[in-house]
Amino acid sequence: MIFFDNVSKIYNHHSVALKNVNLRVNPKEFVFIVGSSGAGKTTLLKLLIREETPTDGKIFLDGIEVTDIGIGEMHKVRRRIGTVFQDYKLLPTKTAYENIAFVMEAAGRADAEIEEDVPEVLELVGLSDKRDNFPHQLSGGEKQRVAIARALVNRPDVILADEATGDLDPINTLEIVKLLQKINELGTTIVLATHNKEIVNSADRRVIVLDKGEIISDKEKGKYLLI
Amino acid sequence: MFFTNLRRITKTGILNYKRNGWLSTATVLVMILMLFVIGNLVFTGALASVILSSFESKVDISVYFLPDAPENSIISIKKELETLPDVRDINYISREAALELFRNRHKGNQLIAAALEEIGENPLQASLNIRAKDPSRYAAISEFLLQKNYREIDKINYFENQQVIERMGAIFKTLRGAGTFLAFFLAFIAVLVTFNTIRLAIYTMREEIGIMRLVGASRWFIRGPFIVSGILYGATSALITLMIFFPLIWLISPRLALLVPEFNIFQYFLDNLIVFAVLMFGGGIVIGVLSSWIAIRRYLQV
Numbered sequence: 001m002i003f004f005d006n007v008s009k010i011y012n013h014h015s016v017a018l019k020n021v022n023l024r025v026n027p028k029e030f031v032f033i034v035g036s037s038g039a040g041k042t043t044l045l046k047l048l049i050r051e052e053t054p055t056d057g058k059i060f061l062d063g064i065e066v067t068d069i070g071i072g073e074m075h076k077v078r079r080r081i082g083t084v085f086q087d088y089k090l091l092p093t094k095t096a097y098e099n100i101a102f103v104m105e106a107a108g109r110a111d112a113e114i115e116e117d118v119p120e121v122l123e124l125v126g127l128s129d130k131r132d133n134f135p136h137q138l139s140g141g142e143k144q145r146v147a148i149a150r151a152l153v154n155r156p157d158v159i160l161a162d163e164a165t166g167d168l169d170p171i172n173t174l175e176i177v178k179l180l181q182k183i184n185e186l187g188t189t190i191v192l193a194t195h196n197k198e199i200v201n202s203a204d205r206r207v208i209v210l211d212k213g214e215i216i217s218d219k220e221k222g223k224y225l226l227i
Numbered sequence: 228m229f230f231t232n233l234r235r236i237t238k239t240g241i242l243n244y245k246r247n248g249w250l251s252t253a254t255v256l257v258m259i260l261m262l263f264v265i266g267n268l269v270f271t272g273a274l275a276s277v278i279l280s281s282f283e284s285k286v287d288i289s290v291y292f293l294p295d296a297p298e299n300s301i302i303s304i305k306k307e308l309e310t311l312p313d314v315r316d317i318n319y320i321s322r323e324a325a326l327e328l329f330r331n332r333h334k335g336n337q338l339i340a341a342a343l344e345e346i347g348e349n350p351l352q353a354s355l356n357i358r359a360k361d362p363s364r365y366a367a368i369s370e371f372l373l374q375k376n377y378r379e380i381d382k383i384n385y386f387e388n389q390q391v392i393e394r395m396g397a398i399f400k401t402l403r404g405a406g407t408f409l410a411f412f413l414a415f416i417a418v419l420v421t422f423n424t425i426r427l428a429i430y431t432m433r434e435e436i437g438i439m440r441l442v443g444a445s446r447w448f449i450r451g452p453f454i455v456s457g458i459l460y461g462a463t464s465a466l467i468t469l470m471i472f473f474p475l476i477w478l479i480s481p482r483l484a485l486l487v488p489e490f491n492i493f494q495y496f497l498d499n500l501i502v503f504a505v506l507m508f509g510g511g512i513v514i515g516v517l518s519s520w521i522a523i524r525r526y527l528q529v
Contacts, residue, residue, distance in 0.1 A: 049441060051441055051529070071446075071527075071528065072445075072446065074440070075440070075443050075444060075445045075446075075448075078440075078441065078442065078443040079443035083441065083442070085441075089438045089441065089442070090438075091435050091438055091439070092435065093243075093246055093247075093435065102439070102442070102444075103442045103443055103444075105235050105448075106439070106442070106443055106444035106445070106448050107443060108228050108231065108232065110231070111231075150442065154443070
């Protein structure tokens with residue numbers, strides 16, 4: 001379970017990223033976070049993986065206070081969360097295969113497991129033939145799919161995706177959303193921040209709307225309300 | 228788990244070292260420069276100390292005895308002097324030995340040979356040549372001789388050479404002090420340049436380090452490969468530096484022997500090869516590891 005307890009993030013007087021956010025996401029939920037750019041979607045996700053710390057408030061993940069863990073323990077929380085970053089954050093000196101294998105190695109998984117799982121997720125995102133390409137040899141959509149594969153491979157409790165379909169064409173977008181829905185059905189919590197009206201409206205899932213750092217709407221089976 | 232991680236860290240370290248070819252080459256070159264400077268300081272230090280001690284050993288006090296002084300009382304003075312802690316060694320030259328030395332030195336000079344014949348008896352004095360452990364102690368030794376006031380002693384040449392001896396002592400002290408300071412200063416600069424090169428290499432990878440943190444890598448798992456690369460930098464540059472020194476010293480050795488015959492630098496190198504290799508490898512690896520460790524610290528705070 002993810003729990004935001006009255007969380008604010010203020011960069012300076014003119015820039016308030018999040019204001020008094022209270023949010024609970026139950027296990028196995030599929031949640032869309034929508035809102036115009038600058039509404040605070042990315043900040044919300046960054047706070048959950050402790051890429052940033054809130055100015056005020058507490059954040060919990062399965063009973064662990066994320067805002068209270070020391071720097072030496074942060075990786076343990078991050079291993080429970082698979083993140084698809086807006087800018088992908090692939091390691092430029094590693095191939096697609098190595099980028100995915102890296103998170104498994106870092107988590108201390110056995111070699112046999114890595115050799116079995118990495119080709120599997122690569123196939124899942126349709127990149128088996130690009131496994132030995134470096135990120136600069138991949139298109140935007142391909143990079144995004146490597147990032148998704150990397151987020152999946154450790155079978156995390158939660159997957160956070162920040163504009164995970166932004167660089168994909170409509171067909172691929174649909175594929176990825178279907179994939180995420182399938183993963184969700186297998187028991188993984190999914191938090192998907194997006195601009196994409198169609199996928200929100202067709203999914204028929206919980207939708208949280210952020211505006212200027214505040215939650216202005218939170219509805220089960222919601223629709224993308226903003227124009 | 229621990230060994231799996233260790234193996235992965237080592238593998239990644241070696242892979243990074245190979246993939247960042249230019250960066251590794253540049254770092255290794257700078258480290259070779261550093262080790263070369265440190266190595267040179269070691270040899271210059273040894274050479275300087277050989278030259279200085281050969282100078283120092285040429286400074287001595289000569290005590291001349293009256294012609295009628297009996298040999299056994301000279302020997303007993305010698306024995307008494309040898310008990311002084313400042314005295315390194317004493318060389319007794321009897322009148323006969325002095326004459327022999329004088330004759331040898333002027334062999335072939337007919338005029339001097341004829342003059343000696345003319346005098347008939349041995350005109351030379353018996354003497355004790357005293358060398359101190361430290362040039363600054365000559366004053367104390369001659370002071371001791373003066374106080375004892377042996378009646379067999381004709382003259383002590385310390386007072387004639389006093390100024391020269393004291394000045395030499397002061398110069399030796401200054402030279403050693405300045406040399407040590409200069410050596411440390413140069414070594415410090417060399418270390419600083421190496422540290423900065425490694426820092427720059429890690430700076431170029433700061434984003435990747437941040438990414439690794441965000442996808443769940445522990446600090447050790449990220450730091451490890453950089454430490455391994457640091458070890459590789461150190462070991463490679465130490466090996467290359469040693470391979471440069473070998474022919475270099477072999478070439479220099481005969482030329483240097485002409486200037487300073489007391490010092491065989493190639494022999495010195497061979498005798499101290501293990502110590503020198505330990506210094507090169509140890510210095511290179513310690514600085515490589517320490518620089519990586521310090522430089523990566525701030526980028527792990529993600």
